[in-house]
Amino acid sequence: MASFTAGDNRRDLLLFAALGVLLLAVFMSQGTAYALRVTVEALCYALIAFGLSLQWGTAGLFNVGIMGFIAAGAFASMFISYPVNGAFWASDGPSLIGDIAVKIVIGAGLVFAVSRSGKLGLPKGLVTFLTLVTLAIAYLVVSQSLDPAARYIESEAGFVGGLGLPVYIGWGFAGVVAGAIAWVVGKICLGLRSDYLAIATLGIAQIIKTFLKNADWLTRGTQTVSPLPWPLPTASEIGFTAARSGYLVMTAVMLVIVYLLLQRAYGAPWGRMMRAIRDNEDAAAAMGKDVNRRRLQIFVFGCVLMGIGGAALIHFNTIFDPNGFLDLNHTFLIWVMVILGGPGNNRGAIFGALLVYIIWTMSEPVTLYIFDHIRTIGQSFGWQPPADLDSRALSMRVFVIGLTITLVLRFAPKGLMPERLSRKG
Amino acid sequence: MNELVFFINKGIFAGAIIGSIYALGAIGVTLIFGILRFAHFAHGDMMTLGAFVAYAMAAALAAAGVTAPLPLAMMMLPVVMLVTAGMAIGIDRAFYRPLRNAGARGIVLVMASIGVTLMLQGVIRLFAGPSSREMYFNERKDIFRIEVPGANQMITLTEPQIALFIVTAIAVVALHYFLSRSRLGKAMRAVSDNPSLAQVTGISIETVVRTTWIIGGGLAALAGTMLALDVSLKPDLSFNILLPIFAATIVGGIGQPYGAIAGGFVVGYAETLAVFNWSVLLRPIARMTDGAFEVPPSLAFVPTEYKLMVPFVLLIIILIYRPTGIFKGRVL
Amino acid sequence: MSLLEIRDLHAGYGQMMILKGVNLTLEEGEIGVIVGPNGAGKSTTLKAIFGMLNITAGSIHFDGRDITGMSPEKLAAHRIAMVPQEDNVFPTLTVHENLEMGAYTRRDDFSHVLDEIYALFPPLKDKRRQPAGELSGGQRQMVAFGRALMIEPKMILLDEPTAGLSPMYMSEIFDRVIAINKTGVTVAMVEQNAKQALAIAHKGFVLANGHNSYTDTGRALLDNPEVAKSFLGG
Numbered sequence A: 001m002a003s004f005t006a007g008d009n010r011r012d013l014l015l016f017a018a019l020g021v022l023l024l025a026v027f028m029s030q031g032t033a034y035a036l037r038v039t040v041e042a043l044c045y046a047l048i049a050f051g052l053s054l055q056w057g058t059a060g061l062f063n064v065g066i067m068g069f070i071a072a073g074a075f076a077s078m079f080i081s082y083p084v085n086g087a088f089w090a091s092d093g094p095s096l097i098g099d100i101a102v103k104i105v106i107g108a109g110l111v112f113a114v115s116r117s118g119k120l121g122l123p124k125g126l127v128t129f130l131t132l133v134t135l136a137i138a139y140l141v142v143s144q145s146l147d148p149a150a151r152y153i154e155s156e157a158g159f160v161g162g163l164g165l166p167v168y169i170g171w172g173f174a175g176v177v178a179g180a181i182a183w184v185v186g187k188i189c190l191g192l193r194s195d196y197l198a199i200a201t202l203g204i205a206q207i208i209k210t211f212l213k214n215a216d217w218l219t220r221g222t223q224t225v226s227p228l229p230w231p232l233p234t235a236s237e238i239g240f241t242a243a244r245s246g247y248l249v250m251t252a253v254m255l256v257i258v259y260l261l262l263q264r265a266y267g268a269p270w271g272r273m274m275r276a277i278r279d280n281e282d283a284a285a286a287m288g289k290d291v292n293r294r295r296l297q298i299f300v301f302g303c304v305l306m307g308i309g310g311a312a313l314i315h316f317n318t319i320f321d322p323n324g325f326l327d328l329n330h331t332f333l334i335w336v337m338v339i340l341g342g343p344g345n346n347r348g349a350i351f352g353a354l355l356v357y358i359i360w361t362m363s364e365p366v367t368l369y370i371f372d373h374i375r376t377i378g379q380s381f382g383w384q385p386p387a388d389l390d391s392r393a394l395s396m397r398v399f400v401i402g403l404t405i406t407l408v409l410r411f412a413p414k415g416l417m418p419e420r421l422s423r424k425g
Numbered sequence B: 001m002n003e004l005v006f007f008i009n010k011g012i013f014a015g016a017i018i019g020s021i022y023a024l025g026a027i028g029v030t031l032i033f034g035i036l037r038f039a040h041f042a043h044g045d046m047m048t049l050g051a052f053v054a055y056a057m058a059a060a061l062a063a064a065g066v067t068a069p070l071p072l073a074m075m076m077l078p079v080v081m082l083v084t085a086g087m088a089i090g091i092d093r094a095f096y097r098p099l100r101n102a103g104a105r106g107i108v109l110v111m112a113s114i115g116v117t118l119m120l121q122g123v124i125r126l127f128a129g130p131s132s133r134e135m136y137f138n139e140r141k142d143i144f145r146i147e148v149p150g151a152n153q154m155i156t157l158t159e160p161q162i163a164l165f166i167v168t169a170i171a172v173v174a175l176h177y178f179l180s181r182s183r184l185g186k187a188m189r190a191v192s193d194n195p196s197l198a199q200v201t202g203i204s205i206e207t208v209v210r211t212t213w214i215i216g217g218g219l220a221a222l223a224g225t226m227l228a229l230d231v232s233l234k235p236d237l238s239f240n241i242l243l244p245i246f247a248a249t250i251v252g253g254i255g256q257p258y259g260a261i262a263g264g265f266v267v268g269y270a271e272t273l274a275v276f277n278w279s280v281l282l283r284p285i286a287r288m289t290d291g292a293f294e295v296p297p298s299l300a301f302v303p304t305e306y307k308l309m310v311p312f313v314l315l316i317i318i319l320i321y322r323p324t325g326i327f328k329g330r331v332l
Numbered sequence C: 001m002s003l004l005e006i007r008d009l010h011a012g013y014g015q016m017m018i019l020k021g022v023n024l025t026l027e028e029g030e031i032g033v034i035v036g037p038n039g040a041g042k043s044t045t046l047k048a049i050f051g052m053l054n055i056t057a058g059s060i061h062f063d064g065r066d067i068t069g070m071s072p073e074k075l076a077a078h079r080i081a082m083v084p085q086e087d088n089v090f091p092t093l094t095v096h097e098n099l100e101m102g103a104y105t106r107r108d109d110f111s112h113v114l115d116e117i118y119a120l121f122p123p124l125k126d127k128r129r130q131p132a133g134e135l136s137g138g139q140r141q142m143v144a145f146g147r148a149l150m151i152e153p154k155m156i157l158l159d160e161p162t163a164g165l166s167p168m169y170m171s172e173i174f175d176r177v178i179a180i181n182k183t184g185v186t187v188a189m190v191e192q193n194a195k196q197a198l199a200i201a202h203k204g205f206v207l208a209n210g211h212n213s214y215t216d217t218g219r220a221l222l223d224n225p226e227v228a229k230s231f232l233g234g
């Protein structure tokens, strides 16, 4: 609930003060430039964590495809804001793509028409069958013309390039694309058992990533796209630290705005209804609430935040690299942030995001340091360490993430900053 | 004729091979879903764990100079299955049972299984490293060829592939007898049907849960090891194998072991035939009709890199049109 | 020494306390009937006897032994069986398998019990290979009964065995209960059809608001004008 008691505030303040000390330690020990990077990225993660906290904490929706929504948002923003590729527009590429687009529209129209042919009195099984057949044919036609077009674009122009629009439009579009994908997934899965949403989101994330990685004509694939435009005065204009600080301020402002909006929504009847649905779906449905529509709203909105967060993240690093999106870093790390911070509590999401991200980035050198010692000690006993010990060592971080999830679920299911519910009810 | 042989090798056999693997995995997932009521996300890595156990044992035996008529990893299968089953029970005790006893919702267990899968990934990669490994130690992978009259290509099957068909058949028959004849097997179906009534009847839920993990873990080890023997031991299979297995489970109907087997083969064949290059089969037809139509050099429904789309699309179609699966699973 | 002796039982679901002092005794060979309004805690009482919820105070003794909070597995060994109110068969198991499951805790030969049950419920014999989920409501009730009888219980707990059945089936079920009782099985039964049930009861208990407000012989409760007014619909 939005209303925090004085006791809650004191506790939160203490936790945040401890976090501040930790952050200060990072600034002192690692230098301003590095620490700024960690902080900005942590704030982007916090924005994404808001999305998950909204979905999981408020509505009990289980999204394990965060990486996909981040990647989709990142791509959308890259596409909007990256400079125009003249070679592509001068080639036959646009007309080829237009051609395919027309085929897609016609195909979709046909599939839709056939799927509605039940109105003509055809039996349901036949309609399903015909729909699937039409879908398969449309798919084959489109995919057959996609292939040569893709090859043509790659050889003539490299890739499609961007639209050269301002970055903030890109971020908005990032939210739109992520939200649109979420709408489709949610529409299919939200009426079913929650496990299905988990499976479907996991799948869609893998597929989005595979697509972005392989569609070289659109994304340059593994060759990556850089440098992405910077939304503020750049380092060459105002200096490195100032540019990063500017980005920090911008993400912080964005975060505060979203936080305030969410707090208001949580306190409003809308938030109460969501919690009612989460805590007792049957009762809420019996009260005549359209449970699935509410959930779809939440799911879409949460994914919009993830898309925007993903865009903010890649523009800061000024590179779009489809291979850089990882389940571990972009899905499970965020889960740890949310369940550790306290699902359903936005302060908890911010706190969790900052704390976990700092620990996460610091854990890499620490792990390597520890394993370096293990290597030295081991060698003195005649042990022959494997050549890839470093990359193996880093897999310990995967283990720790997994262990943290299971431990938190068992021993602190409400997280460090539990959701505060109003007395009544 | 060559084209037909190619189709048998790359279509029919390939589909049956991967279908068997999916079926073995999906049986475990569907039983766990039926008894414990959650989607076990750690199943893919449990398969890898089993394969890794087999690898470690075979490596140790090979180092000790042991030789056998069959590959060592295959010889050790019963032990590997037992060890993996024991590990599965241990994982349940440590991570799932406490949550169950605290009355956690199913979805919390799903989350916990994701935690477990990450832990398994971490441990496996720490010990096995990120690269693939061969399961054969100075051993030969026997290849069996059948000549086909009129073709200069041959129908080929490797030793692990034949072994896979045999062990899958044994596992399916054994499972059938277990579930339909044995006291414990019937008790498992009873718990899957109605857990609270099963409790009232005096069926020990703990025993049934333990049995579920033994079967699920054992079959996971079997599937993982056979897959590793057929191709190689890949430590990072995880979600790439998990998704088709989930798809097989849902296609077959959740909680339905026979459905899981059918679902495994449906998904396996769908995947194989979707990436199969149909030009191979069209070319002789074009030749016979004197080139009445032109055959593109490659005509596959889905490029190989998008193979994962196939189980996913199947899953989505099933969820839209028949969420209970082809065998009418009970949980929705 | 009574066969079943419940003293001042307090129990509930999680934090929510439903039973606030239930007292109930049954002698061997008796039929005890529990009646009361919906939500009074009748089913909850049976579940509490059967070790399915947390008991905060009070005790349950059976055959001289303390069985308070004992797990259902152990209760089966003490030869207590229960037929729950709803979902009381395994729908995908055949009728025969349902009965076999009833004997899950038995390690001896129970084929004679199976024969007795098929004799008691002849329709089940024809349907023995059919999944229980495909049976009619009355037949399902018989399966549920039969399943509970498989351990040859000393006491059987029945939760509304006639719920949702037509009047014809209803009296048939009551006849079966009497027949079972005649073989020496003590019966504790929750019933909505209070009048018929109390008529066959040796003892009746009226449960309201989590404790029993009246306890008497079945006959006496039926004749009690206050009970009749507030619980039996006049």
Ligand SMILES: Nc1ncnc2c1ncn2[C@@H]1O[C@H](COP(=O)(O)OP(=O)(O)OP(=O)(O)O)[C@@H](O)[C@H]1O
Residues within 6 Å of the ligand: C013, C016, C018, C036, C037, C038, C039, C040, C041, C042, C043, C044, C045, C085
């Ligand atoms: N599983 C449960 N969890 C929480 N509360 C429950 C549960 N089952 C029943 N209750 C509550 O316990 C109270 C008593 O329920 P119980 O089922 O014992 O009633 P009953 O007397 O059997 O009613 P009926 O005649 O309708 O069967 C009710 O208020 C009910 O809401």
Ligand SMILES: [Mg+2]
Residues within 6 Å of the ligand: C042, C043, C044, C085, C159
């Ligand atoms: Mg009741």
